[in-house]
Amino acid sequence: MSKLLNFLTLVGLIAFAYWMIKRYFRERKLRQEGIVIEQKGLRPITVFSIVLLSIYGIYLVVHFWNMA
Numbered sequence: 001m002s003k004l005l006n007f008l009t010l011v012g013l014i015a016f017a018y019w020m021i022k023r024y025f026r027e028r029k030l031r032q033e034g035i036v037i038e039q040k041g042l043r044p045i046t047v048f049s050i051v052l053l054s055i056y057g058i059y060l061v062v063h064f065w066n067m068a
Helices: 002-032 044-067
Strands: none
Touching: 002 044
16 A cells, blocks of 8 residues: 555656646746736645645555554
8 A cells, every 4th residue: 555655646746747837838928928827726735735635644544444
């Protein structure tokens, strides 16, 4: 189960990095065109931290469930 958790974390980090880079270039292109981008909603790092905490929480529940 630990290897699965490591794999899921790595996949999450890669997906997050890809999304942030894609978002950065899209926003840069819009700024060059003169379009102002307004931040609304949760920040990306907040969403990522919630996802990672959820993954680790599910891992702990499964781990303690299997111990019983």
